[in-house]
Amino acid sequence: xxxxxxxxxxxxxxxxxxxxxxxxxxxxxxxxxxxxxxxxxxxxxxxxxxxxxxxxxxxxxxxxxxxxxxxxxxxxxxxxxxxxxxxxxxxxxxxxxxxxxxxxxxxxxxxxxxxxxxxxxxxxxxxxxxxxxxxxxxxxxxxxxxxxxxxxxxxxxxxxxxxxxxxxxxxxxxxxxxxxxxxxxxxxxxxxxxxxxxxxxxxxxxxxxxxxxxxxxxxxxxxxxxxxxxxxxxxxxxxxxxxxxxxxxxxxxxxxxxxxxxxxxxxxxxxxxxxxxxxxxxxxxxxxxxxxxxxxxxxxxxxxxxxxxxxxxxxxxxxxxxxxxxxxxxxxxxxxxxxxxxxxxxxxxxxxxxxxxxxxxxxxxxxxxxxxxxxxxxxxxxxxxxxxxxxxxxxxxxxxxxxx
Numbered sequence: 001x002x003x004x005x006x007x008x009x010x011x012x013x014x015x016x017x018x019x020x021x022x023x024x025x026x027x028x029x030x031x032x033x034x035x036x037x038x039x040x041x042x043x044x045x046x047x048x049x050x051x052x053x054x055x056x057x058x059x060x061x062x063x064x065x066x067x068x069x070x071x072x073x074x075x076x077x078x079x080x081x082x083x084x085x086x087x088x089x090x091x092x093x094x095x096x097x098x099x100x101x102x103x104x105x106x107x108x109x110x111x112x113x114x115x116x117x118x119x120x121x122x123x124x125x126x127x128x129x130x131x132x133x134x135x136x137x138x139x140x141x142x143x144x145x146x147x148x149x150x151x152x153x154x155x156x157x158x159x160x161x162x163x164x165x166x167x168x169x170x171x172x173x174x175x176x177x178x179x180x181x182x183x184x185x186x187x188x189x190x191x192x193x194x195x196x197x198x199x200x201x202x203x204x205x206x207x208x209x210x211x212x213x214x215x216x217x218x219x220x221x222x223x224x225x226x227x228x229x230x231x232x233x234x235x236x237x238x239x240x241x242x243x244x245x246x247x248x249x250x251x252x253x254x255x256x257x258x259x260x261x262x263x264x265x266x267x268x269x270x271x272x273x274x275x276x277x278x279x280x281x282x283x284x285x286x287x288x289x290x291x292x293x294x295x296x297x298x299x300x301x302x303x304x305x306x307x308x309x310x311x312x313x314x315x316x317x318x319x320x321x322x323x324x325x326x327x328x329x330x331x332x333x334x335x336x337x338x339x340x341x342x343x344x345x346x347x348x349x350x351x352x353x354x355x356x357x358x359x360x361x362x363x364x365x366x367x368x369x370x371x372x373x374x375x376x377x378x379x380x381x382x383x384x385x386x387x388x389x390x391x392x393x394x395x396x397x398x399x400x401x402x403x404x
Contacts, residue, residue, distance in 0.1 A: 002129030010120025046070035062103030
């Protein structure tokens with residue numbers, strides 16, 4: 001293995017200033033236009049006629065991007081090509097700059113900016129031999145491609161689910177005629193009711209959220225384990241995140257007035273973050289809700305499936321009126337329990353509910369698996385980036401096999 005050397009960044013590369021290319025001067029084409037935060041458009045002719053790195057100079061200062069083809073870096077960026085780093089593999093340099101993290105030295109007054117001379121003074125360590133640089137870059141690129149593959153699966157499956165939900169909640173599964181309703185066309189046999197109708201018919205319990213005002217738990221009440229205290233941000237990907245949420249002692253939780261949510265309850269966020277959903281998993285006692293989250297408890301499982309209800313809550317048919325009433329997009333977006341009771345609910349026959357939940361549940365599971373893999377690969381990437389760029393682990397000691 002080659003020896004490692006310590007240099008100033010300015011002895012490794014030259015940062016060139018990007019060029020002005022205002023929107024009105026661009027001609028739509030195949031050449032990517034890069035700003036400090038990545039691709040911001042396209043043009044028909046490159047400013048740089050070979051692959052290169054783009055480093056944010058203003059705005060997202062210190063961010064690093066890799067264009068593997070000719071490109072246009074605009075005047076909020078620096079750029080680097082192989083000609084500007086003659087003794088360094090360009091892909092290795094991409095990962096070296098990510099490891100160095102030039103965001104640390106950007107100014108914090110007004111628009112963040114990266115000073116070229118300050119960047120040049122940064123110390124960096126790198127192997128002297130190009131073959132070792134290329135091996136490091138290959139390992140990191142392999143993991144990066146695995147991350148990107150999972151991101152594509154997440155995006156395509158999410159898009160498929162959205163399209164499928166629109167179809168399922170307007171056409172159903174039985175090829176039956178449609179009827180026009182206040183929320184649009186739906187299968188003829190489906191009921192259109194309100195949340196309050198379901199309460200009146202004892203199909204669901206009264207929706208309840210967490211404790212408001214003075215009895216709301218404070219930060220000083222939080223402990224390392226106990227009763228999960230669930231905020232809107234703890235509803236992730238259709239699940240309740242019980243690993244990173246806050247906890248209360250059972251004594252403190254028992255002292256509260258409401259918000260006691262049981263396994264099987266359907267949760268929906270209704271304040272600030274609107275419309276995130278989940279089903280409460282098996283827990284020892286219960287979970288406690290904040291005022292940001294409402295639980296819906298199904299009482300008659302022969303009339304309504306809780307899994308179907310969560311899928312319906314995810315659908316555009318429900319999300320659109322929910323967010324319209326809540327004023328989604330506002331910093332004060334909120335829909336209280338009273339207004340939630342007036343929201344529409346589509347209710348097919350129970351067997352069709354269960355089939356719909358099974359279909360959409362398969363897509364949810366595929367998304368969850370991809371998210372878990374993406375996180376695992378991202379964690380691996382961060383570890384390898386540190387280990388390889390500090391020479392704590394040498395490439396000869398790595399046998400990397402990635403299964404996506």
